[in-house]
Amino acid sequence: MKTMKRFAGAKSVFLIVMVGVFLRAQSAPPAPDWLGVNIKVTLESVQAPAQSALPVLKRLAADPQRPNKLGFENTQEIDRATLGTPIVIFAVVTEKLKIFHAGSDTFGVLDQTPSSVIFPVYVHDQVRGDQVRSMIRLTRRTDGWHVAAFGESGLAKAIAQAIGQRCAQYFGVSVAAANLFYLGCTAQGFQLTATSDQYGFKSGETRPAAEVFLKLAPLAAVPARGPR
Amino acid sequence: MRSGAFFLLTTLGFLILWTQPAVPLFPVCRPPASDYLANFPYFAQLQSSWCWAATGQMVMQFLGKSVQQCQQAADQTGLACCGMPFPVGCDAGSWPLFEEYGFSYDMMAGKVLTEAQIKAQIHCSRKPIAHAYVYAQGVWDGHMVVAYGYSWDPVQHITFIEVYDPDWQQAPAIPYDEYARGPATNSAPWRDYYNITKK
Incomplete structure (x- = not known):
């Protein structure tokens, strides 16, 4: 009898967990196709300019x-110095962020065309491992990618x-x-990891993109009287 | 006699026109391929919208006057921005108040100084440039940095502008063409403050 009760209890817990996982999967909208496609296409097109840029960085430095x-x-x-894993950057469109509200499409805030790609530049240290030292930023222009x-x-x-290590493709x-x-990462819904301590988020802290955009929307709506 | 004087004046006039009026006949300063303002101070922006105040602090400190970022924000907004927590409205975009702190300057809007002008400012005048760009054309929102040097890459034949960016505590080298356009695909020049001089 006791064993039966335990089994029923475990079954209930299992069901609750499964329902939770199902609901979470349903509530987190899948990443749109354009995101993965644009990251892939961009990464292919920036490899050559980045490889050409590394000797220039070394010469300048x-x-x-x-x-x-x-x-x-x-x-x-x-x-x-060697090139690290590149990060394709999508800009948040200020006009769309201004009107972002609960229930808005989080991916809809992004400009679908990546504006730039950054390559961290590493130096391998035998004791401390790979250490980031510098960076190369490529920006998309009408005639291709430029440093x-x-x-x-x-x-x-x-x-x-x-x-x-939470995300395979940042x-x-x-x-x-x-x-x-x-x-940004889409492994468990659209989530954002902060790189600085700002607006209540700590550097390294990961939050759902919707929560971040809701917090930033009022700031974007404040008219700029000058650069910031 | 008359025709000789006429010939002399005509030749002189031609020479003046030929050498272009903007370029002095006898330049006193020829900038080298690379130069920068040694001991130029770096200040990170202390609030998310204070790039203009950090830029102002760097420029004015170099030229001999120390003005805190919060003081600039306070003078700009009329609010008490040096206490914590400061009132809503302190952390906002704006422009450096050079004149208010005893500096004269020239300003150009919607375009940037040319390579030659930047070299002249930095090497000949020993002055930095406060450079602002908009994130996208037609959107009056952007960022401000300081140009404090330039360098020449003899292989690519490109001039790089040496910049202090108050946002990320960094000093990148930016190809002049990119500096002139701004960092994003659609960005554009906003304002350049130059010839900044302590009165």
Whole structure:
């Protein structure tokens, strides 16, 4: 009798868990096809320009006339620099963020065409492993991808600190209206990981994209009196 | 005698026109391929919308006056922005108040200084440039950074602008063409403040 009761109890728990998993899967809208397609196509098209850009970064960083080494600590590091996993960036359209509300399509806030791709640049350290030092940013122009900046080491380090092992394919979500950058992932619904401590979110903290956009919508709606 | 003087004046006039009026006949300063403002201070923006205040702080500190970001925000908004928590309205986009703190400047809107002008500012005048861009054309929202140097890549024949970005605590090198267009696909120049001088 006791065994039967235990079995029934376990069965109920199992059913509840299964219903929960089913409901969660139903409530989290699947990632739209364009997202995966645009990431794949973009990654294919930026490999060649990124490979060409790495020697330029090394040459610039090693130039003794420069004011800084673009994130590298010494010239030995520059020689050992390699490109890391690229992150395709989708910009949040400010006009769409302004009117975002509960129930809005979270993916609908993004510009479907990736605006830029960033390549963290790593240096392998035998003791500490791979260490991020610098960054190459490519931006899409009408005639293809161009290097937009070398050496955005602050953002590269912020991303490296925030990034976890939770997602197989991160993508960048840039909220220009609030100077914010998130790491997007669709493995368990559309979620965003913060790369800085802002607006109640800690760096490395992951939240549903809808929650983040709801928090940022009022900020985007404030008219800008100047740059920010 | 008369025809000789006429010939001399005509030749001189032709020479002046030929060398273009914008370029001095006898340039006193020829910028080298690379240069930067040594000891230029870096300040990160202390609030999410204070790129303009951080830029103002960097520029004014370099030129000899220390003005805190919260003070600039307070003077700009009329609110008490140096206390914590500060009132709603302090953390907002704006423009550096150079004049209010005793600086004169020139400003160009909707376009950027040319490569030659940037080199002249940095090498000849030893002055930084406060450079703002809009995120998208027609949208009056953007970001401000400081240009404090330039460098030349002899292989690609490209001039890079050395920038202090108050947002991410970083100092990237940006190809001039990209600097002029702004970082995003649709971004565009907003304002450049240059010839900033302590009165």
